[in-house]
Amino acid sequence: MKRAFFAILQRDLQIAFRRVSEIANPLLFFIIVASLFPLAVSPDSEHLRGIGGGVLWVVALLSSLLALEGLFRADAEDGSLEQLMLSPVPLGVAVLAKVTAHWLVTIVPLVLLTPVLALSFALPVGVLPVMAFALLLATPTLSVLVALGAALTLGLRRGGAIVGLLVLPLTAPLLIFGTRAIDLGVYGESVAAPLYLLAALAALAVSLGPVAIAAALRVGVE
Amino acid sequence: MKRAFFAILQRDLQIAFRRVSEIANPLLFFIIVASLFPLAVSPDSEHLRGIGGGVLWVVALLSSLLALEGLFRADAEDGSLEQLMLSPVPLGVAVLAKVTAHWLVTIVPLVLLTPVLALSFALPVGVLPVMAFALLLATPTLSVLVALGAALTLGLRRGGAIVGLLVLPLTAPLLIFGTRAIDLGVYGESVAAPLYLLAALAALAVSLGPVAIAAALRVGVE
Amino acid sequence: MKLPRWFHLFGSPPFVYRLAGALIPWLGGIACTLLIVGAYWSLVVVPPDAVQGEVYRILYIHPQTAYVSMMAYVVMAVTAGIGYIWRIKLAHAVAVSAAPIGASFTACALVSGSLWGRPTWGTYWEWGDPRIMFETLLLFLFLSYLALRAAFEDRDKADRVSAILAVVGVVNVPIIHYSVLWWNTLHQGPTISKLDSPSMATEFLIPFLIMMAGFTFCFYWLLLSRLRAEIVERERDTRWLQDALQGGRA
Amino acid sequence: MTNEGRGLRAEDVAIWRGDRCLFESLNFELRPGQLALLVGPNGAGKTSLLRVLAGLASPTVGRVSWQGTAVDALPPELRGAIAYRGHLDGLKKDLTVAENLHFFAAIWGGTADLSLLVELKLEAQAHTRARHLSAGQRRRAALVSLRVAASPVWILDEPMTNLDAEGRAIVMRWLTEHLASGGCAIVATHQPKDFERPGALVIEL
Amino acid sequence: MTNEGRGLRAEDVAIWRGDRCLFESLNFELRPGQLALLVGPNGAGKTSLLRVLAGLASPTVGRVSWQGTAVDALPPELRGAIAYRGHLDGLKKDLTVAENLHFFAAIWGGTADLSLLVELKLEAQAHTRARHLSAGQRRRAALVSLRVAASPVWILDEPMTNLDAEGRAIVMRWLTEHLASGGCAIVATHQPKDFERPGALVIEL
Numbered sequence A, B: 001m002k003r004a005f006f007a008i009l010q011r012d013l014q015i016a017f018r019r020v021s022e023i024a025n026p027l028l029f030f031i032i033v034a035s036l037f038p039l040a041v042s043p044d045s046e047h048l049r050g051i052g053g054g055v056l057w058v059v060a061l062l063s064s065l066l067a068l069e070g071l072f073r074a075d076a077e078d079g080s081l082e083q084l085m086l087s088p089v090p091l092g093v094a095v096l097a098k099v100t101a102h103w104l105v106t107i108v109p110l111v112l113l114t115p116v117l118a119l120s121f122a123l124p125v126g127v128l129p130v131m132a133f134a135l136l137l138a139t140p141t142l143s144v145l146v147a148l149g150a151a152l153t154l155g156l157r158r159g160g161a162i163v164g165l166l167v168l169p170l171t172a173p174l175l176i177f178g179t180r181a182i183d184l185g186v187y188g189e190s191v192a193a194p195l196y197l198l199a200a201l202a203a204l205a206v207s208l209g210p211v212a213i214a215a216a217l218r219v220g221v222e
Numbered sequence C: 001m002k003l004p005r006w007f008h009l010f011g012s013p014p015f016v017y018r019l020a021g022a023l024i025p026w027l028g029g030i031a032c033t034l035l036i037v038g039a040y041w042s043l044v045v046v047p048p049d050a051v052q053g054e055v056y057r058i059l060y061i062h063p064q065t066a067y068v069s070m071m072a073y074v075v076m077a078v079t080a081g082i083g084y085i086w087r088i089k090l091a092h093a094v095a096v097s098a099a100p101i102g103a104s105f106t107a108c109a110l111v112s113g114s115l116w117g118r119p120t121w122g123t124y125w126e127w128g129d130p131r132i133m134f135e136t137l138l139l140f141l142f143l144s145y146l147a148l149r150a151a152f153e154d155r156d157k158a159d160r161v162s163a164i165l166a167v168v169g170v171v172n173v174p175i176i177h178y179s180v181l182w183w184n185t186l187h188q189g190p191t192i193s194k195l196d197s198p199s200m201a202t203e204f205l206i207p208f209l210i211m212m213a214g215f216t217f218c219f220y221w222l223l224l225s226r227l228r229a230e231i232v233e234r235e236r237d238t239r240w241l242q243d244a245l246q247g248g249r250a
Numbered sequence D, E: 001m002t003n004e005g006r007g008l009r010a011e012d013v014a015i016w017r018g019d020r021c022l023f024e025s026l027n028f029e030l031r032p033g034q035l036a037l038l039v040g041p042n043g044a045g046k047t048s049l050l051r052v053l054a055g056l057a058s059p060t061v062g063r064v065s066w067q068g069t070a071v072d073a074l075p076p077e078l079r080g081a082i083a084y085r086g087h088l089d090g091l092k093k094d095l096t097v098a099e100n101l102h103f104f105a106a107i108w109g110g111t112a113d114l115s116l117l118v119e120l121k122l123e124a125q126a127h128t129r130a131r132h133l134s135a136g137q138r139r140r141a142a143l144v145s146l147r148v149a150a151s152p153v154w155i156l157d158e159p160m161t162n163l164d165a166e167g168r169a170i171v172m173r174w175l176t177e178h179l180a181s182g183g184c185a186i187v188a189t190h191q192p193k194d195f196e197r198p199g200a201l202v203i204e205l
């Protein structure tokens, strides 16, 4: 089972790296947004500092959603999803591996780029660890939610819009607590409360999410 | 040729409406981003007014880019692109129809939603026409650039990243002039200069773009 | 797993259809009586509040609708879960019937809370407040449950996919309930729920509880009425239903 | 009757699509070592039935079981007992043939035996992306998973598609070996002659 | 020699893929009314050759012409002269069969003749999305474009794939009519017996 988990993880990462655009697009998008905002907005640093957190979260959300449609659809269309379902690997494990890969590909680059963001938004350097930490805690939940949305709508051709409707409201708490953590960090206050909350949500999502996603996939491939 | 143009346009719109997510996702992004920023950022209206233009452009860019990968890939993978190439319809015309459909699907809803944006960013109502106009002028260029990127990626499996690198910087002038038009509008100054510029770029893109895209596609399907 | 006989009985549309038909008048009668009595009591009999004046009377609408909205979600999630696991179509029918009612109660709770917030907290809406946020999420969950169903052409598939969403969303309910304890919020802490030492005078408590019971009965009344309609919709091609409808008319 | 319900068994199966009933009251049992051929015109419901047999979809009516348990709820020790090769390849197009093989092995818990590629005449393509294979080479590469998985039940949907004479011979050889070693198989085909074999059950839809 | 260079003509064609030469020095000419069968094992390069003949790809070496002009640069009056049906369907999965047919008609400038669907036994599926068709029904629906386009050159890559006996008979009937009316065709297949016909050119790769 461990072997299968890592095999799926490795496969998805390999594929992502072969189609470099999948990795590079969110990153480029991030850089563009990060460098554009200070241009568009008045470059006064007091002003910028206030919006840095918001921009970070919106971008993280958007880059996760970018890959949303594709997360299971590619596997469904080339038949590898049905093979996975028939294999001895529990589907929940396979889902966890796929979501982990998606997370590694979309989020880790963002975390690595936070210093760039901090620079362009004139954030105090001290807030960087908070930012990175908040991202690392909030984004697993985000990835699970996105995957759930993708799985629920896999069987659907007509109403994919619901993905957005399903997932986006569910992400609101993440964004609100995440932003609050960063804002507290910027003004030097204690960030523990929102971070605990994000961690609790992540634990919940990672433990229950894959089962629900697997169930939705089974209905979806019929 | 006119018949073929409208047939392709109609087909692409039909497909987009069948998979509503293609239409609804950009819209939902837009709404979320527009409603989230004021949450994340201090809700002081003087402050918000400054970033409204930037947010609008980033979202327009993003919603165009969302469809980037899919624009020609779906047609390439189901074989309808090669059928189109063999048909009597000049490929440039087919490309123009596809890009027009993409534009109608991603941008028109954005334009219709600008009032929502104006509301959440406390923009003066008078700036709405400028915003809509700037969007309408800048986005055809954006769509053509995105389509060019998509066509180039089609051939390059490995070098997709380069496409992002090519296309995204090309969009920077659009973003800068577009933002400037809105900012000038917000502060009640004359917006003619940046708008003329955007119009000129659009004329250039729409006349030369399809030919270049068609050439890239021919190489892509080999 | 071996299921008891009554389980199958409740899985049989004709039985439930008839049972619901028999219960609806009773539930309706009780709900109306309680709501009328409760409304009179809470609006006329009890005196205005010392601090808030008349505004506090939202106390007799807001907590009740909020509570029923959460109960409605639990009913929906549990029945959807039963339907998914044991493949009982009727359970899905109950879940579908509960969703729009629950959504309406949620909307009432949000509106009444928001109206109450203006005089007490000085704002209609405060995003940062967890209870407000998660209650809003509840509304979205109801709506996306309905939207997801609507997107499927095949009812069986719609049942099973939407059930997963309903079950996943149930984690939101305890979060709503405990949010006031977990975080310091604007929102009121538990007032009534700690019944052993109620922090409300009996005078206010009685109409409060009457309204609570009234709205609860009202929910089940609406639920069974919708369920009957849903059964008719789902079973319209079956003999027993046609017989039942004919019989009713004759 | 000790063998009753030991094989792959369909009881009273019916499948509806849209408002049409594709077929109903289908009953059969596939015993170890037995081959069933599924024939019928285009759109008869062969693929739909095979997916139900594999547990990938549920029948509208009826029940399908393997060794007495429903195929869509196999207990852990029986998971992987059914191998299905449908119209889709199940290959990742951006991975090479060898990488796909290794992936199958990791998933099915076998070893990636590169000599399989030699048998399929794919050794020259081991490091070619599946995307660049010819149609027949892709079908061959997909067949590899049957050997890696070593499942007792094979469900094959038009396995000869795109294969040349040599490819078809390989499929027949593997199938014969599989049956001889006690496996059972059900094969949908438009050319039942390809599979002629004494004792084969023919199911017509 | 007035007819010289009037048909579909391959001169000294070679195709390389990766570092391998699939074939070289291929020369032939297909005259009006003539059928060519392209045979060879999996991966021999049949599909690659057909795509070159259709003008969708360029040969590594050599030249392919139709009526004397290179196929990948046909002048406007000759565009649409070549119809190609490959391994892919060219159907939009989210459109119904009838919508796909209308689209073909609009693109090829013909009329959408719904009786074609009757001939293909697809009339019941006219308003079904292509996504929900069976594999064989999808191939049938794709064949429709051959009739709508009415091109003089048909390039068919394993056209019998997934078709039942009746579907194969339809393909043969259409092919015969096409040849009789002065069209020419080149067909890649692994079962040349399906197409046996006196005077057919056989190209082995």
Ligand code: HEM
Residues within 6 Å of the ligand: C059, C062, C063, C066, C067, C109, C110, C111, C112, C113, C114, C116, C117, C118, C120, C121, C124, C125, C131, C132, C133, C135, C136, C176, C177, C178, C187, C188, C189, C190, C191, C192, C193
């Ligand atoms: C939009 C704003 C509001 C929302 C979404 C909201 C939501 C809720 C919810 C979901 C409950 C039920 C909790 C449970 O049963 O566990 C509740 C109960 C209650 N709410 Fe609100 N509320 C809002 C505003 C207010 C305001 C402004 C007040 C008064 C100052 C208030 C007073 C109460 C009281 C007294 C209860 C009963 C608490 C108990 O007995 O446990 N709410 N509210």
Ligand SMILES: Nc1ncnc2c1ncn2[C@@H]1O[C@H](COP(=O)(O)OP(=O)(O)OP(=O)(O)O)[C@@H](O)[C@H]1O
Residues within 6 Å of the ligand: D017, D018, D019, D022, D040, D041, D042, D043, D044, D045, D046, D047, D048, D049, E125, E128, E132, E133, E134, E135, E136, E137, E162
């Ligand atoms: N959603 C739907 N609405 C209407 N008809 C449907 C739908 N889904 C499937 N069908 C029909 O159900 C049948 C499915 O057949 P299936 O794919 O099982 O056929 P098959 O026997 O495998 O055919 P082939 O030999 O062509 O592969 C087809 O006739 C198809 O048109």
Ligand SMILES: Nc1ncnc2c1ncn2[C@@H]1O[C@H](COP(=O)(O)OP(=O)(O)OP(=O)(O)O)[C@@H](O)[C@H]1O
Residues within 6 Å of the ligand: D125, D128, D132, D133, D134, D135, D136, D137, D162, E017, E018, E019, E022, E040, E041, E042, E043, E044, E045, E046, E047, E048, E049
């Ligand atoms: N990029 C590449 N690198 C290496 N080999 C390649 C590449 N692209 C194609 N090939 C090889 O070129 C050949 C292409 O063959 P083609 O698809 O034309 O075969 P075919 O004769 O149509 O076979 P089939 O009967 O299986 O359809 C295959 O052997 C394939 O492995």
Ligand SMILES: [Mg+2]
Residues within 6 Å of the ligand: D046, D047, D048, D157, E134, E135, E136
């Ligand atoms: Mg089939």
Ligand SMILES: [Mg+2]
Residues within 6 Å of the ligand: D134, D135, D136, E046, E047, E048, E087, E157
């Ligand atoms: Mg081929």
